[in-house]
Amino acid sequence: xxxxxxxxxxxxxxxxxxxxxxxxxxxxxxxxxxxxxxxxxxxxxxxxxxxxxxxxxxxxxxxxxxxxxxxxxxxxxxxxxxxxxxxxxxxxxxxxxxxxxxxxxxxxxxxxxxxxxxxxxxxxxxxxxxxxxxxxxxxxxxxxxxxxxxxxxxxxxxxxxxxxxxxxxxxxxxxxxxxxxxxxxxxxxxxxxxxxxxxxxxxxxxxxxxxxxxxxxxxxxxxxx
Numbered sequence: 001x002x003x004x005x006x007x008x009x010x011x012x013x014x015x016x017x018x019x020x021x022x023x024x025x026x027x028x029x030x031x032x033x034x035x036x037x038x039x040x041x042x043x044x045x046x047x048x049x050x051x052x053x054x055x056x057x058x059x060x061x062x063x064x065x066x067x068x069x070x071x072x073x074x075x076x077x078x079x080x081x082x083x084x085x086x087x088x089x090x091x092x093x094x095x096x097x098x099x100x101x102x103x104x105x106x107x108x109x110x111x112x113x114x115x116x117x118x119x120x121x122x123x124x125x126x127x128x129x130x131x132x133x134x135x136x137x138x139x140x141x142x143x144x145x146x147x148x149x150x151x152x153x154x155x156x157x158x159x160x161x162x163x164x165x166x167x168x169x170x171x172x173x174x175x176x177x178x179x180x181x182x183x184x185x186x187x188x189x190x191x192x193x194x195x196x197x198x199x200x201x202x203x204x205x206x207x208x209x210x211x212x213x214x215x216x217x218x219x220x221x222x223x224x225x
Contacts, residue, residue, distance in 0.1 A: 001166050002159075003222065005100065006111035006136070006151055006185070008171035009119060011043070011193025013093050014126050017085030019078060020118075024054060026081070027074035032066075034058050043194035044175030046113035046138030046147055047071075071139070075117040082125045089126050090192050092212030097131040099215050106222070107159070111151045111169065113138035134158070148179035168222060177203040188221060 010016055025036040038057040040050060051070050055062045100106045108131055112119045116137030123129035136151040138144075148169070155163050169180035172193025177200065180187035189205035190212065191197045200208055207221045 001162065002107050003105055004107045004109060004155055004159075004163060004167045005222070006109050006148075006167060006169045007132070008169075008173070008176055009110060009112040009114055009122055011090075011172035012170060012176075012190055013090060013128065014122060015088050015090060015192075016082065016122065017087035019081040019085035019087055019122075020114075022085065023077040023081040023118075024050070024074055026077045027070055028054060028058060030077065031069050031073040032058075032060055034060065044113070044144060044171075044173030046141055046144060047074075047115045047118070048138050048140060049142040050113075052142065071115060075115060075121070078118045078121050079125075082121060087126070089128070090211060092215060092218075094128065095215045096212045096218055097128055099219060100222075101131050103219075107163075108132050109151065109155075110135045110137075111147065112136070113144065113147065115139050144175045144179040145182040148183045148185070152183045172200075174199060174203045177205050180205075188218075 007013060028034050028036050040053050042050065051067060052062050055066055055070060060066055100108055110119055110132050114137055116135055116139055119135050119137050120129065123132065136154060138147055141147040141150060152164050167185040169176055169185050169187045172190045173195055177187050177189055186206045189200040189208045191200065191210050209218065212218055
C-alpha cells in the first residue's frame, strides 16, 4: 500500500530567515496602515489563526473582509521577503525528497499551517515544489488538528478511504505530533524547529531525528511500520 507522507514546511523543510514574520508585519501596515506592536507566536500554528490574532490584537475587526484583505496582502508580501530574507533549505532535505520521490511506495504531500499560496511560494523559492503532489494549507482551519482532518478527507477523496490507513506526519513541533494523533497517523518529529528534543519527546512521537542528513536512516524509519 502506498504510504502518504504529510510534510510540514517551516522548521521541517526550510528556515525562511524570518520571511513570514516580516511579510505579515508589512501586510498589516500596507493593508490597514497599522504599525505592528504586539508580537505573536508562530510555531505550529495555522495562518488562519495567526492572521486572525494579528487583526484582533491590533484593534481591527476580525471579519471575513478584513481577513481576506490581510491574507491577500500577506501572500503578495511573502514573495518579496523570501527574496531578501536569506533563508535556506534544512540539512538533507533535497536528498531525502529525491529518494522518496523515486520510490513508488511513497506519496508526498505538504500539510502546512501556511496559506496555500504562501506555501507554494516557499516551495517554489527553495526549488522543491516539484516533489509534492498536493498542498493542504492553513487558510481555513484555526486548529492544526482540524487541518490534519482536512488533509485526511482530501486524501480519501483523491485516493480512496484505504489511503488514510497508511499516513505519516513529518514536522518539527508539538502541534505536528498532536495533529497526527488526531487522524491516527504515525509521526516523525524533527529537531530543526522551535521545540527542543525534550519538548518533542514529551509528546511521544513514533520517531525523532536531529535532522534529515542521514537519508538511508530516515528511509528505514519510514519503512519500519
